[in-house]
Amino acid sequence: MAEKLDLRPTKKFGQNFVIDGGTVRRIVRTAGLSPDDVVIEVGPGLGSLTLALLPEVAHVVAVEIDPVLARQLPLTVESRGLGDSLTVVGGDAMKVGPDDFSGYLPTALVANLPYNVSVPVVLHLLEVLPSLRKGLVMVQAEVADRLAAPPGSKVYGVPSAKAAWYADVRRAGPVGRTVFWPVPNVDSGLVSLERRDPPVTSASRKQVFSVVDAAFAQRRKTLRAALGVLFGSPARAEEALRAAGVDPSTRGEQLDITAFARIAEHLED
Known part of the structure; x- marks a missing residue:
């Protein structure tokens, strides 16, 4: 497909595509999804995770900043008879809000997030989409450690504290480098999020x-x-x-x- 589209993965968009079917199935299984869930997927790329998600949930809203991939994804999905369950939003995930999803309110975030924007994207979506109740994201291993770090840990910091405002966050397993194309020079990890109420406080x-x-x-x-x-x-x-x-x-x-x-x-x- 990449050859057909004359596609070269770019650092600009943080593109490392998942090409291993076992990893995709593991992500869907670990996400704990139900048939009623509406999933938001950021950076669907060539659609490997999207295709695994669609049969398991009510709807997938895929946010893709690369216009070539945003145009191709509906065609890929339609060719497998799953087009009715997909909405593609072309644009930057850092700028989307509830009004961009054609009436679908996402209940779960499941994504292989671009390394360069993973933390800002997670925090932005948790802020603007109160309908999100859970999530499973694949990020750089170091970022996974920071997001899930408890107070007192050497890597506990701004991402850890801010993510904890919205959700209980934990590591959900490692991911090897060879499941991606191109192969990154860092390891990855899965992070699970379960929405909870923020602390009771008079402060904003x-x-x-x-x-x-x-x-x-x-x-x-x-x-x-x-x-x-x-x-x-x-x-x-x-x-x-x-x-x-x-x-x-x-x-x-x-x-x-x-x-x-x-x-x-x-x-x-």
């Missing part, structure tokens, strides 16, 4: 995320120092931390998302 998500960003911008510093600019001074940051029940000498990597939310409650509007 934006306020909480601003505290997370500030805490990890200078992760070697104590929170008193790291949050000084955000709160106006280290002294004010210390007041807010103590009011939130957090030791000012702690570092951001020790806090869970609930603690960040308590701190954010003391930000001025």
Whole structure:
């Protein structure tokens, strides 16, 4: 198909296509999908995962930024008699919202995500699609570790804390390099997401995320120092931390998302 389309995978679009049938079936099986699910797939590429998903769910909404692939996917699916269950959205997954899906509200995210935008895409979709209840994404192994890292871990950081605002996140297994074309120079991993309610707080998500960003911008510093600019001074940051029940000498990597939310409650509007 790639030869027919004169297609060369590009780094610009982060294209590494899954070409192993066993891996595709494993992803669908591990995703825990039901016949009622509407799946959003980001970066369907040549359609190997799409074809495996379609018989298992009510509908697949595929978001594809490459116009050549976006035009080809419906033809590939139609040739196998599955066209009625597919909607293709041509464009950037970072810019899509509920109004782009022709009335279908995705309940599950299942995708081989482009490495270069995997974390922003996951966080964006969780934010703009409250209908998403679960997900299974394939990402670079290092990114998988960061998304699923618990507080106190060496790789716990901004992606870990922000993902935890929306969902319980865990590693769901490794993926070898040879299942892709072209073969990447890094390993991959599966990440499972189960939506849950965010922490109960009077602070907005934006306020909480601003505290997370500030805490990890200078992760070697104590929170008193790291949050000084955000709160106006280290002294004010210390007041807010103590009011939130957090030791000012702690570092951001020790806090869970609930603690960040308590701190954010003391930000001025």
